[in-house]
Amino acid sequence: MKVLTGWRAALRIARRDALRAKGRSALVVAMIALPVLGVTAADVTYRSSRPTVAENLTAKMGSADAVFSSTGIGAFPMEQMPDAITWGTPDDGPEIPAEDERDPVDVPATFPKGSRYLTEQSVPAVVTTRHGVANTEIVELRTSDPAVRGRLDLVDGAYPHGEGEVVATEHFLKSAGLGVGSRTTLRGPEQTYTITGSVELPAELEKSALYADPGAVLAPWKAAAERDQKVVPPYPGDMTWLVRGPAGAGISWPDVLKANEKGVLVLSRQVALDPPPDSEVPLLAHEDVSSYGDSSSESSAALVTVVAMAVLEIVLLAGPAFAVGARRSRRQLGLVGTCGGDRGQVRAVVLSGGLVLGAVGAVTGVAAGIGLTVLFRPTIEGWTGSRFGELDFRPWELLGIAVIGLVTGVLAALAPAIVAGRQSVLESLTGRRGTRRSSRVLPVVGCVALAVGVAVAVYGGTAGDTRLVAGGSVVAELGVLACIPVIVGFLGRLGTRLPLSPRMALRDAARNRGRTAPAVAAVMAAVAGTVAIATYTTSVMAEHDYDHMRSLTPGTVALVASEPTAVDQLSLARTAAERNLAVSGGRADIGRAWAGSDCTVYYEEDNGCGTLELVKPAGKGHICPLQGAGARKLAESLSAEEHKKLMSSPACVDEYLTAGALYTGESHIVVGDASLLRSYVKLDDPAAAEALEAGTPVLLNSAYAQDGQVTLKAVHTYNERDKENRRLHPGKAKVTTDRLKVYVAPDRYAATPGIRMILPQRTADRLGLHTDAYGTVYTVTHPPTDAEQQAVAAAFTQAGNGVYLQVENPVETRDEDVVLLILALFAGVVTLGAAAITTGLAKADAEADLTTLSAVGAPPGVRRSLSGFQCVVVALTGVLLGTAAGIVPAVALRLVDLREAMESMRDEPMDSAYTPIVLPWETIGLLALVVPVLAGLLAAAFAGSRLALARRAG
Known part of the structure; x- marks a missing residue:
């Protein structure tokens, strides 16, 4: 009970301290909430954008029970898998005659008694537009039927009724410059149709097509071709049937097998959702049908990597904030000691700060991530080219993300708590920081880890082992992290001949490595991941361009x-x-x-x-x-x-x-x-x-x-x-x-x-x-x-x-361009955030120095320019180190690709083995030039140039 009482008091002190220092608390909450927000948004977006089996079926058949189609082999037996993706003919079946000798299949005769159906058939066509004419596709399908809902939905206007009306997809209307109420003419029979509405296919948002009722296009076109030899008859595609079973019974597996006997392929909703056992699937008796590999392990690895990066950034960014908070509250912590509190209780006060702010940041991040996903859902759907079914919230996953944010908030406060617990009461009350020498072992270990990591990653690339590539890249990045304090200390020597503000910014960064190095490391971690993926993506795009x-x-x-x-x-x-x-x-x-x-x-x-x-x-x-x-x-x-x-x-x-x-x-x-x-x-x-x-x-x-x-x-x-x-x-x-x-x-x-x-x-x-x-x-x-x-x-x-x-059809790079843009924006936001929090912490940690500057007559603009240069130092250093660290895994992965290309080339000598490594200079330039300058300008703009002199304490 005494333990709980001690923690209750520590939590109360932490809550009051957080409310007292609202600015510093807001920075910590923001640094915890931002990665949690990103992981939450990514989780909800990923889950929502991955259609379920039921949603895939709805995209193919609407609310119908099944899709029937002819296989083209005539009325001869065939066998299929329950998902209708794979099919074949039985080994002991009759010999299939030549195509021109096969009798057509009466597909509707294979429907169960009492079934209701719709037909669907498309034909390529040339139609008039606002700008001229365009090649498109006209589909004969009764779009007003409720069975089509989910596969095709009305966005504006009304469904067509009669021979002279059609509806068009929004993509067609946009490219053609037409709208609801416009008229378009089908070239050939010169038949004019009124566009009564706009529709979209949720699974194919970029589809360009017109939809008409059955008999509204093909029949008059064929009649016109019979009357006039100059009219070219249509060449429609294969017909399919959307079928609803009798009295809501659906289409069962026995119904599918009966249709297979007549050469008809069936995709049944009931069968796909509840497949029969393998023993009841004839195709499996003599065919080796392998399913596609499960990518859940790769998805899990990617999810673990993303979460690990988020945890690392939270610890690196929030850790200095807790350290500064502990120093700002060292007199309060000293009073805890004078009142009989031991070192464990002092540590508990600091850890409670991490617990309080971690909880607030975690809840805020999860809520903001869900809100942003809902807000930007239309934009995300436009990028992916398909609508979400329903927003898929996994409570246990969201709770796990929040717990990770909470735990990492506590971890971020762990090191400052240990340091605060080691301070004597006298140091805490007098405000003396003492002197600590930098570790001489850590940089040596970092250099060794960097060399070993690079070697392992390169070896993994040449050996084609992606696990070695990943492991070596992580070790190399940790090696760079270990060297950052030395690099930051070296920065102080570069400002000897610089003006006052940049010289002070460099020396302040070197003197206060405890808050500068983690912020630089956080920027480096974000930029390294971005540069790695951007380098790999740009290299693959260059390869595709070469092969095009x-x-x-x-x-x-x-x-x-x-x-x-x-x-x-x-x-x-x-x-x-x-x-x-x-x-x-x-x-x-x-x-x-x-x-x-x-x-x-x-x-x-x-x-x-x-x-x-x-x-x-x-x-x-x-x-x-x-x-x-x-x-x-x-x-x-x-x-x-x-x-x-x-x-x-x-x-x-x-x-x-x-x-x-x-x-x-x-x-x-x-x-x-x-x-x-x-x-x-x-x-x-x-x-x-x-x-x-x-x-x-x-x-x-x-x-x-x-x-x-x-x-x-x-x-x-x-x-x-x-x-x-x-x-x-x-x-x-x-x-x-x-x-x-x-x-x-x-x-x-x-x-x-x-x-x-x-x-x-x-x-x-x-x-x-x-x-x-x-x-x-x-x-x-x-x-x-x-x-x-x-x-x-x-x-x-x-x-x-x-x-x-x-x-010329260019190489398709839209997806890669979007990925690069998102990566650059993500790294830019993290860089700005890390630089901003470091600048804020520097201001909070250096109030005495700034007060002294004002006392000796420094101009008011020095405070503003000093804040700007402090921000630039952190951002630029982190970006440059991150760029160097990010190139390592990208190069190693391209070596894996090179190995595979060389093996393919040796099997087929004319196959290209060109596997270039191209740096994304635009992304690097944006991160190395634009982001640091923007960070510095924002820091200078929001920093106050006036400082009221305070009475010297003590």
């Missing part, structure tokens, strides 16, 4: 005729493009060449266009050594850098040239002039331009050249009605081979998408080749927007719809 097979060169778009008969539409298409796109002035008209006579299509199976072939010489430098015999052995001897260099050589780059959008044939020969070099190839070489003007082809891939010449092989075909071609090439198909002198471009231009050689028109005429216009390439100031593309598409449709706009 471009269809056009950067900053260009192309107009291409879809077939030779559409060439006469190019003139109108060019006018439309130049009017609607952000063309910067660069333009090049290109043509194609062929050896045949009557080439009416670009892709003629029977070589009606003839063939053109650039013959690649044999020998080293012409044939890619990573193909054919000996390629695997060569790959095993190459490093990643050597492999990258070899893959960048003209001989190997040529293997991927077919991905180009300017596909004029297997030879990749384009008829053009010097404007093509400047606008598309980006080759600013007067000699190359002069060569084209003189009739000399420009070869972009030197692997095809030998002694400055190329071999062009042509197989000429002709049509009996083509008298001109008959005169040039009489008789049957004729093969000609010409040696052409060429201008060979530098090797880096061998990767130009779609072009291997530029052939002047005069040379094509001299060789007796047929040529025709193919398209136009433009340089643009920015990629075309949705509105610009729709406007151009409308003009192309009016011209005859035979020309299309080719735009």
